[in-house]
Every structure is written in structure tokens, then in C-alpha cells.
Amino acid sequence: MNKKQTIDLDFDRQHIWHPYTSMTQPIPVYPVTHANHNLIHLETGEQLIDGMASWWSAIHGYGHPVLKNAVIEQVDKMSHVMFGGITHQPAVELCKKLVAITPSKLQKVFLADSGSVSVEVAIKMALQYWLSQGVTSKQKLMTPLKGYHGDTFAAMSVCDPINSMHSLYQGFLPEHVFVPAPKTQFGQQFDKLEAHHLAQYFEEHHQHVAAFIIEPIVQNAGGMNFYHPEYLRTVRELCDRYGVLLICDEIATGFGRTGKLFAVEHADIEPDILCIGKALTGGMMTLSATLTTDKIAIGISEGEAGVLMHGPTFMGNPLACAVACASIDLLLEQDWQAQIAHLNDALQALHRCNDLEHVVDVRTLGAIGVVELDTVIDVAKIQAFFVSKNVWIRPFGKLIYLMPPYISCSGDITTLANAIYAAIAGKHY
Numbered sequence: 001m002n003k004k005q006t007i008d009l010d011f012d013r014q015h016i017w018h019p020y021t022s023m024t025q026p027i028p029v030y031p032v033t034h035a036n037h038n039l040i041h042l043e044t045g046e047q048l049i050d051g052m053a054s055w056w057s058a059i060h061g062y063g064h065p066v067l068k069n070a071v072i073e074q075v076d077k078m079s080h081v082m083f084g085g086i087t088h089q090p091a092v093e094l095c096k097k098l099v100a101i102t103p104s105k106l107q108k109v110f111l112a113d114s115g116s117v118s119v120e121v122a123i124k125m126a127l128q129y130w131l132s133q134g135v136t137s138k139q140k141l142m143t144p145l146k147g148y149h150g151d152t153f154a155a156m157s158v159c160d161p162i163n164s165m166h167s168l169y170q171g172f173l174p175e176h177v178f179v180p181a182p183k184t185q186f187g188q189q190f191d192k193l194e195a196h197h198l199a200q201y202f203e204e205h206h207q208h209v210a211a212f213i214i215e216p217i218v219q220n221a222g223g224m225n226f227y228h229p230e231y232l233r234t235v236r237e238l239c240d241r242y243g244v245l246l247i248c249d250e251i252a253t254g255f256g257r258t259g260k261l262f263a264v265e266h267a268d269i270e271p272d273i274l275c276i277g278k279a280l281t282g283g284m285m286t287l288s289a290t291l292t293t294d295k296i297a298i299g300i301s302e303g304e305a306g307v308l309m310h311g312p313t314f315m316g317n318p319l320a321c322a323v324a325c326a327s328i329d330l331l332l333e334q335d336w337q338a339q340i341a342h343l344n345d346a347l348q349a350l351h352r353c354n355d356l357e358h359v360v361d362v363r364t365l366g367a368i369g370v371v372e373l374d375t376v377i378d379v380a381k382i383q384a385f386f387v388s389k390n391v392w393i394r395p396f397g398k399l400i401y402l403m404p405p406y407i408s409c410s411g412d413i414t415t416l417a418n419a420i421y422a423a424i425a426g427k428h429y
């Protein structure tokens, strides 16, 4: 190892924030020099099998030649140009693809730069739509508990109030209507009481509710809850009945992760507004999009403002759009359903953890595997163990989970599952 290339961990510790981390008591960070395929290489020499796909995004693994080529070809033409008053081929091509692969009602695309921003835009669309219709009373959102929609303020205001510590920002955050989290699990018999309770919330609050926002089928960072499609179908029906728009946040679930290209397909419903991000560029860089219907777009455009009041500096970034086009083509050109089914088979190895103390549930859906404990995990401690086993897994709360790159082979999934078993059995948490 060339000494001059040493990553300055001391500087990092003293000056750089990491996600959800203390500046005085940070948990260790591991210095990474490069990543390829499904391997993350540490400066200290270890090669780690990746179980996280860098937070759902790197579906094709790292450094895929097709994605690298897309970046190189585009950077030769232009890396960025403003989107105000200008358009370009990568944006047009990407939006054509997105309109084609998402539910058919969704015809209008807003390109934004991160998942949270796409949620902000979705919320603005809903509020501006009702204002354009002369309805001024609809200023709240409705959303289930255990949700996660991002860290900017409007997105945070619809996250689970306890997980995202709303109490910290009391008085600053708008107060929305929270309904019970979906309870019946995916694959179980739907409990009709859930539909009944939802209906009561709509009945009571609909006059003030512009939109219902939900992660379809899998509630992700709020608890990895895999819920029954009938819950989502019920929400769709109630939205229609009570004049509430439906925003589906597919930022984590989009692009095949749950076994369908988009998780709304499990329930066979179409949202009025859809947010996508994370795997959109195959994890190469940040990009998100908010799609909506002709009806909402026309409503907004005929309203008082006459325009949608949003426009990020890096909107429609050509580099990100070009790599997103390449990533979508790469995914759709292969038999991705078979690959996800294959990963799901391999993830069944996690069920062995059911025999261990403190394990309360093991569940899988598509290319997601979850082991839930009855106790909060010491992330620093368990990560040190995982690194010693040459795997990269980052649990949160009481959950150890896998969402590997789709290119992972079943042998690697077995290695990841065995490491989780060993971590729990050896009480490395």
C-alpha cells in the first residue's frame, strides 16, 4: 500500500459529519479505496462482500462497464448545463423511459437531485393542485406510522414521529395526520379491521388532507415492514372516495427490489404522484424523479401560480440522466425477475437465525432479507465483527438486513447470511 494515499482518519473524525453520527462520539468509519462488482475494498486490505448495495442504489454492483461507459461518453459531451430554457438528449431519453415503465397514468416527469427533494416536489404538487382547484382547506398530509421519506423538513414531517425525533423540531414541523402502520404482513390473510380503521381516518380528516403518502409494500428505513397489498388497495380506494391524492414513494422499492419493477404492481394500483431515486442511476450518482398525471400537471399549470414552484440548480443533470438511461436498459435487458427470484431463494438461508435467542422474526421479499431482534444492536460492535468476516452489513435499530446488488451470486448471499447467523449466535451485538 502506497503510504501517501493513506486516508486521513484523524481529520475525518475531527472535521467530517457522517450520516446520523455524533461529532464527539463517532462510531468508527472504514476507509474504502475502491469497489468493483459486489466487493468493497478497504485500505487495510480486506475485501468485503457487499450486502447493502450502498443503501438500495448499486443494483448492478460497482464499476459496471456499461454504466462507466455511459458516464465517460456523456462527460465528453457535457457534464452539466442548466435546465432552465435548455433541454438535452439524456433528459428526454430518460423521461421517455420513465413514462414507459411506470404506471400508465403517470405522464409528466420532474427531475430532481435526491430522494428527499423528489418528496418535497411531490408534496408541492399535491398542495398546488388543490389550490389550483380553489380548494384552500387541504393543507395537511396523511401517512402511516413507521414511514420514512427523507431528511429535509417537509419529507421529515411525514416520517415516523418517534424514529425521526419530531419532538426535537416541535413547533417547526407541520403537523400531519398519522394513521396506524400497516399490520397484516405480506403473504398473510388480510385483517379487514385495518381497512375499517383507515376509513375512519379518511372520514374524519379528508377535508383537510391534500394527499396520502406511503412507501408501497415495504416500509423501509422506518422498520422494514413488508405489508399486505390489500392495505395499499384500500388506501387507493379511500383516496378516490374522499378526494385525496395518493403519493407513492418508491425511492427504495423501485427498479425490481421487491420482485416487481415497482412495488405498486403488487397491489395493481396507480398512484397520482410517484417518487423514485436511489437505484435510478444504478448507484452511480444522485438523481431522483417525481412523476404525476396529466390531470394534476394541467391543474397546477392552470392555477394562480401558473407554474410548479421548484427548480434545482442541478435539475436534469445530463451525466446523471445518461447513466440512469444506461442503468434502466441494463436492468430491463436481462431476466431480472429470475435474478431477483434466485436471490430470494438464497436469502432463505437467513431463516436458520430463527433458532437463535433474541431473534423475533426473519422475513424476505424479493431481494430483501431481514432478521429482527428484540433488542437494539450496537452498530460499531457488530460492524467490527462483520468486517472480520469480510462482509459489509450495516444494521439499524433492532434490524439486521440484506439488500445486495442484483449481480450477487448465491454463494455470496450464503456468506452474508452465515455472517449474520454467527454475529447473533456469538452475541456480537
Ligand SMILES: *Cc1c(COP(=O)(O)O)cnc(C)c1O
Residues within 6 Å of the ligand: 114, 115, 116, 117, 119, 148, 149, 150, 151, 215, 220, 221, 249, 250, 251, 252, 277, 278
Ligand atoms: C432514502 C429514501 C428517501 C430519501 O432519499 P435521499 O436520496 O436520501 O434524500 C426517501 N424515501 C424513501 C422511501 C427512501 O428510502
